[in-house]
Amino acid sequence: MQFTIEVGRYNTENQYDPNAVPGPPFPPPWDSSPARRYQTFSVDLPEHAVVLDALIQIREYQDPSLAVRCACRSAICGSCGMWINGHANLACKSKLAEFTVDGKTRVESPPSMPIIRDLVCDMKPFWDKHLAVRPWLENKQPVPPSNQEYRVPNASMEELIQEVSCISCGACLMDCESFAVNPDFLGPQALAQAYRYVGDPRDAHTHERLGELSKPGGIWDCTHCFECVQQCPKGVAPLDQILKLRKLAVDAGYTNNPGTRHADAFAESVKHSGRLNELTLLPKSVGLFNIIGQLQTLPSAINMVRAGKLPPLIHKTIPGIERIRKIFQRVGGRFK
Amino acid sequence: MIRDHDVIVLGAGLAGMRAALEAARCGADVAIVTKVHPIRSHSSAAQGGINAAIGEGDSWESHAFDTIKGSDYLADQDAVEVMCQEAPGDIIEFEHMGVIFYRGPDGRLGTRAFGGASQARTYFVGDITGQALLVTLYDQILKAGVKVYEEWFATKLFMDGGACRGMAVLEMVTGELHLLRAKAVVVASGGLGRLYEPSTNALICTGDGYSLAYRAGAPLMDMAMVQYHPTTLAGSGFLMTEAARGEGAYLLNSLGERFMKKYAPNKMELAARDVTSRAEATEIAEGRGIDGNVLLDLRHLGADVILKKLPQIHEMALDYLGIDMIKEPVPVRPGMHYQMGGVKTDVEGATIIAGLYAAGEVACVSVHGGNRLGANSLLDTIIFGRRSGRASAGYAKGTPASTGGEELLRSEQQRLQALLDRPYTGETCAGLRLELATMMDQKVGLYRSDVGLHEALEKLDEYRRRYENVAVGDKGRVFNQALTFVLELGFLLDCGETIIRDAIIRKESRGAHTHIDYPERNDTDWLKHTLLTHRGDGREPEVSHVPVTITRWKPEVRTY
Numbered sequence: 001m002q003f004t005i006e007v008g009r010y011n012t013e014n015q016y017d018p019n020a021v022p023g024p025p026f027p028p029p030w031d032s033s034p035a036r037r038y039q040t041f042s043v044d045l046p047e048h049a050v051v052l053d054a055l056i057q058i059r060e061y062q063d064p065s066l067a068v069r070c071a072c073r074s075a076i077c078g079s080c081g082m083w084i085n086g087h088a089n090l091a092c093k094s095k096l097a098e099f100t101v102d103g104k105t106r107v108e109s110p111p112s113m114p115i116i117r118d119l120v121c122d123m124k125p126f127w128d129k130h131l132a133v134r135p136w137l138e139n140k141q142p143v144p145p146s147n148q149e150y151r152v153p154n155a156s157m158e159e160l161i162q163e164v165s166c167i168s169c170g171a172c173l174m175d176c177e178s179f180a181v182n183p184d185f186l187g188p189q190a191l192a193q194a195y196r197y198v199g200d201p202r203d204a205h206t207h208e209r210l211g212e213l214s215k216p217g218g219i220w221d222c223t224h225c226f227e228c229v230q231q232c233p234k235g236v237a238p239l240d241q242i243l244k245l246r247k248l249a250v251d252a253g254y255t256n257n258p259g260t261r262h263a264d265a266f267a268e269s270v271k272h273s274g275r276l277n278e279l280t281l282l283p284k285s286v287g288l289f290n291i292i293g294q295l296q297t298l299p300s301a302i303n304m305v306r307a308g309k310l311p312p313l314i315h316k317t318i319p320g321i322e323r324i325r326k327i328f329q330r331v332g333g334r335f336k
Numbered sequence: 337m338i339r340d341h342d343v344i345v346l347g348a349g350l351a352g353m354r355a356a357l358e359a360a361r362c363g364a365d366v367a368i369v370t371k372v373h374p375i376r377s378h379s380s381a382a383q384g385g386i387n388a389a390i391g392e393g394d395s396w397e398s399h400a401f402d403t404i405k406g407s408d409y410l411a412d413q414d415a416v417e418v419m420c421q422e423a424p425g426d427i428i429e430f431e432h433m434g435v436i437f438y439r440g441p442d443g444r445l446g447t448r449a450f451g452g453a454s455q456a457r458t459y460f461v462g463d464i465t466g467q468a469l470l471v472t473l474y475d476q477i478l479k480a481g482v483k484v485y486e487e488w489f490a491t492k493l494f495m496d497g498g499a500c501r502g503m504a505v506l507e508m509v510t511g512e513l514h515l516l517r518a519k520a521v522v523v524a525s526g527g528l529g530r531l532y533e534p535s536t537n538a539l540i541c542t543g544d545g546y547s548l549a550y551r552a553g554a555p556l557m558d559m560a561m562v563q564y565h566p567t568t569l570a571g572s573g574f575l576m577t578e579a580a581r582g583e584g585a586y587l588l589n590s591l592g593e594r595f596m597k598k599y600a601p602n603k604m605e606l607a608a609r610d611v612t613s614r615a616e617a618t619e620i621a622e623g624r625g626i627d628g629n630v631l632l633d634l635r636h637l638g639a640d641v642i643l644k645k646l647p648q649i650h651e652m653a654l655d656y657l658g659i660d661m662i663k664e665p666v667p668v669r670p671g672m673h674y675q676m677g678g679v680k681t682d683v684e685g686a687t688i689i690a691g692l693y694a695a696g697e698v699a700c701v702s703v704h705g706g707n708r709l710g711a712n713s714l715l716d717t718i719i720f721g722r723r724s725g726r727a728s729a730g731y732a733k734g735t736p737a738s739t740g741g742e743e744l745l746r747s748e749q750q751r752l753q754a755l756l757d758r759p760y761t762g763e764t765c766a767g768l769r770l771e772l773a774t775m776m777d778q779k780v781g782l783y784r785s786d787v788g789l790h791e792a793l794e795k796l797d798e799y800r801r802r803y804e805n806v807a808v809g810d811k812g813r814v815f816n817q818a819l820t821f822v823l824e825l826g827f828l829l830d831c832g833e834t835i836i837r838d839a840i841i842r843k844e845s846r847g848a849h850t851h852i853d854y855p856e857r858n859d860t861d862w863l864k865h866t867l868l869t870h871r872g873d874g875r876e877p878e879v880s881h882v883p884v885t886i887t888r889w890k891p892e893v894r895t896y
Contacts, residue, residue: 011814048658060766064809064818069372071538074574074652076467077376093655116509117815123373136475137434147424149431154439154446158644161461164436164468168375200434 001047003096005054006038007066008083008108011117038106039063051099051107052080052091055119067118075233078167081174082119083110088174090233110174125183126170129190133213137197138205150202163196163241165234172228172238184217188228188238191219195241198248210249219245220259250334258285267335271328274318278311337514338741341367341483342732343725344502344518346490346545348374350466350714351696351721352524353473355685358725359522360480364732366725367483369490369505369516371540371820374474378526378538379717382466383577383648385448385458386714388423394455396420401889403712406452406608407676407705408847408857409891410558410865410884415701417887418683419712419719426718427459435472436461448645449582451710452608452896456582458711463577463648466714485516489820490544491748493521493552493692494741500552500692501738504748506820511813513752515745519732520691522724523549523679524717527697528831530824532672532781533773534573536565542824543831545698549679550830554687555867555880557700559831560838560849561676563708564782566612568671570629572656576649576668578710580634581605583641587616588631588665589624600896607896610707610848613670617782620669629667638662670782674713675831676704676848677838680867685724691731695724702865705884706847755822760807765821768806772799772825772832780836786853789840796833803829834868834877841866841879859891 041062043054052070059066069079073092080091084099084107091107099105109115114122144150172188179185186194194213197203213219219242228238250260265284269277282301286293304310318324328335343359345352348370359366368374389399400420404411431437431445437459440446450458461468477484487508494502494517502517525545529537550556566587567576581587587605589595599615600607607615616630634642639662642650653659653666678700685693696717703716772795779792803825810818844858845851863884868877 011812048656059817061764064765064821065812067815067817069376071372071376071378071540072381073539074381074572075655076381076648077372077378077538079372079376117812120815127373131478134479136479137432137472139432143432144428146428149428149437149445151443152439153443154441157436157439157461160436161464164461164471165464166471167380167467168373168471197434200436202434 001045003043003045003049003054003100004104005041005043005058006104006106007041007055007058007119008106009037009039009118010109010115040104045096047097049096050092051084051094051096051105054096054105055091055107067120069120076167078169081169081171083108083174088171088231090169090171093233112174112176112180113170123170126168126173126187126189129173129187130168130193132186133190133194134209135193135197137200137203140202140204152201156201160196160199162236163192163199166192166236167234169233171231171233172236175227175231177225177227178221178223182217182221185221186217188222188242191222191245192236192238192241195245198245207252210245210252211254213245214249214254214257214259219249220257220262258287261285261287264334271325271335272317273315274321274324277315279313279315337512338517338745339514340517340737341365342518343520343522343728344369344516345522345524345725346370346503346548347377347523347525347696347698348484349377349379349524349526349696350469350473350717352522353477354718354721355522355524355693355695355725355728356482357473357476357480358722359729360482362726362729364729366729367485367516368477369485369488369503371487371489371508371544373486374477374484375471376540377470378541379714380467380470381536381538381575382714383463383575384450384579384582385460385465385711386427386469387450387453387457387709387711388427388459388715389420389455389457390424390427390445390459391447391455391457394457396423398454399423399457402453403703403709404705404889405892405894406707406709408610408707408894409859409863410561410702410705410847412702412885413887413889414885415683415703419703419715422719423715426715426722430469430472430718433472433476435468448579449606451578451581451606451612452603453606453709458579458582460579462644463579463646469714469718488514489823490548491752491823492744493548494738494744495552496738496740499690502741503548504744506752508815508820511816513745513749515741517738517741519735519738520693520728522685522693522695522728523698524694524696524721524724525698527675528828529672530769531773531828531831531835532562532777533770534568534777535672535773536568536573536575537673543827544824545694546678546834547827547830549687549692549694549698550834550870552689552692553870554689554692554694555680555869556678556834557680557865557867558677558702558705558838559675559834559868560842560866561704561706561847562672562780562835563609563674563676563848564613564670565673566609566616566670567632567668568673569653569656570627570667570669573671574652574656575673576632576653576666577646578609580632580646580649583645584637585632585634587612588633589619590626591624595619595624595630603896608707608709611896613782614850616670626667629669631665632668633665634661635663635665672777672781674708676700676702676706676708681720681724683720683723684727685720686727691735693724693728695720706849752819755819756808756811758805758807761805763802763805763807765806765809765818765825768799768802769825769828772796772828776832776835780839782850784839784849784851786840789836792836793833793840796829796836800829837868837877838866863891
């Protein structure tokens with residue numbers, strides 16, 4: 001079956017030309033090369049072939065200068081995370097037939113990451129974030145003697161298989177909406193790995209970890225866009241892990257932060273009136289006594305007024321509010 | 337650029353990272369060189385588990401006996417004793433590092449059954465055991481702050497005065513060639529699966545370390561012993577873990593028979609891998625296969641066991657064959673999987689070259705002999721990774737810093753430049769690799785013959801000549817994979833030649849080496865290892881033999 005692939009190229013001075021006279025030892029480094037462009041290839045592959053099959057065929061028999069990371073071909077090593085039709089995916093898990101839109105599949109390095117060459121991006125932001133959550137066990141004391149394991153229920157280990165299944169392909173971070181506007185956001189993978197250790201009964205630093213994760217750039221900077229859940233090829237569902245961390249952090253008393261205040265203001269408003277009072281949401285999230293913080297929100301507020309986005313000044317309570325409040329009581333917890 | 341360290345570890349899979357961690361713990365300034373990010377290493381593809389005799393009623397002696405019997409008595413028994421005695425401690429250590437091993441109802445480590453074992457002694461994390469160990473070890477490397485040269489490709493070992501003192505390395509992102517000097521080098525670069533088509537191995541398993549060490553003067557031992565895994569997915573050849581059979585899956589032929597009853601009436605599907613693979617091949621050859629495959633039937637295990645304990649292979653069969661193993665059997669066949677042979681080392685990982693150590697699949701201690709038992713490879717990596725890390729750091733302590741090497745850097749630069757300058761003649765790297773790998777599968781695979789092996793050797797000579805005409809299809813500097821693929825093909829040719837030569841030399845059938853002209857095991861003449869030592873290009877390697885070390889288990893007839 002014939003498939004058409006549009007590949008985002010970068011570092012174009014190195015095009016493969018079988019008849020070309022060999023150039024100087026090594027051409028100039030890539031940062032001086034022209035910007036990206038797209039190159040179209042046609043490949044003949046079985047109908048169940050995946051995008052990586054096409055890229056390998058191109059690299060092996062059409063253009064050996066195409067740079068692409070891959071190793072296992074079976075969604076285990078995490079090498080081939082890239083943009084396919086504008087979203088992060090594993091090339092080895094994406095069927096060409098399913099990803100053919102208007103007769104072609106477009107493949108490129110994700111724009112959210114620095115590019116090195118062709119489909120090879122610089123994963124440094126990803127690994128830096130992974131390291132930032134201190135992703136190793138801080139052993140609960142006493143460590144059992146060297147011939148004995150920690151005795152923990154199997155369920156507590158099984159629960160972590162979801163996070164340990166992460167293959168670090170980077171798809172979640174590549175498409176993360178928060179990361180796109182805030183490079184300091186720890187991002188879905190690192191936070192899921194943070195949960196992997198917070199949720200481990202053998203770890204002694206649960207409290208410290210939750211404190212760190214409650215700081216700016218941490219768990220409260222996620223905007224619930226669900227891209228990470230959608231893009232993760234291994235079902236890690238990072239957002240689910242972030243939500244677990246939020247609950248644990250609040251339960252552990254880490255409430256003096258805009259994220260918790262935002263969640264509280266949200267819940268209080270709904271409990272009080274049955275709907276969201278947007279007028280008070282922002283000030284309450286920033287903290288009512290945080291004068292500097294309040295002043296910093298002014299430009300946004302003025303812009304909202306200008307754009308006609310001012311919420312109604314009189315906040316009405318919906319009919320049947322008692323039933324809403326009953327739900328809060330039923331759920332229990334902080335907002336009962 | 338020239339940089340210095342005490343110990344350099346080549347490879348960042350389980351053996352490499354374990355060696356580096358141990359060397360760092362011993363106080364050495366250690367660095368890892370790896371052509372891919374550590375997390376991409378092929379250790380992550382190990383699915384089923386890791387063996388140790390921890391449970392009550394089990395003993396290291398029993399584990400050792402199973403391993404030795406599995407090896408068809410070619411393993412060195414002193415080395416097996418070391419591995420099996422130290423296995424429990426190392427597994428517990430990994431548990432303390434954070435590996436989320438499966439637990440029994442009492443909260444203690446739980447096991448599953450595996451092939452060739454007399455007890456259920458395989459510890460596991462679902463069917464992602466390798467990955468679970470790898471990510472935990474990587475995080476320990478981060479914690480220890482070990483320097484990692486990521487996406488750096490080793491082109492040649494630096495030899496000085498007969499000792500190994502570092503390596504020339506190509507930095508992929510810049511295209512710059514560096515000299516990394518060290519007092520000791522640990523080669524832990526993994527296997528050579530790309531020499532065979534199909535293979536369960538990743539595209540990065542290109543035998544780099546075998547060739548680098550061989551060309552540095554270290555002998556390669558028992559290279560003929562190439563394992564075919566009984567259950568690789570039809571078509572793609574991806575691994576379907578032995579844990580499937582460990583959990584109780586059946587192998588069926590086209591008549592719906594559990595044919596293993598003819599070949600291994602006691603162990604059935606859980607016979608050793610060489611036995612099971614040959615049984616499948618026989619069924620297929622005698623017309624009881626299904627399009628060149630047999631069936632792996634898991635349906636009776638139920639959705640719960642499959643989804644909880646074997647989720648990854650469930651997903652792979654679904655993704656790549658469209659088969660839901662909960663409802664349908666999966667077509668599988670024997671496929672190249674593992675190299676038992678390799679760089680000869682002692683139990684400390686030391687080769688005969690001063691300063692050169694090896695561990696993991698690339699090494700041959702030998703604990704696997706003629707056939708490796710499932711779930712013994714992860715064990716091999718962490719035990720001998722640790723031991724080689726300790727030994728190399730100890731060696732480095734008493735060794736002065738290495739000097740020189742500028743000459744090697746210059747000659748390697750010239751060699752790479754000459755490769756880049758080669759004119760295009762129509763010979764492609766990928767085409768030649770595929771021919772080589774297909775030939776190896778056909779002539780040096782599950783069954784070998786004198787005629788076939790000599791044809792293979794002739795073919796290999798031809799490929800070597802043609803290799804001289806392979807042009808590098810990219811003249812660029814940055815991330816020039818076309819260049820590294822050509823270098824990798826060179827490594828594979830060395831691996832292929834030594835495998836073929838060893839197979840020609842060994843005139844018997846033992847373990848994975850099934851020679852149809854010599855169908856019986858011959859303990860009188862062949863209870864010994866074969867060592868091949870490089871003598872320069874165009875010359876045949878030197879052949880020598882060393883006896884197998886027998887401590888307490890005398891060779892017996894091997895049945896399952």
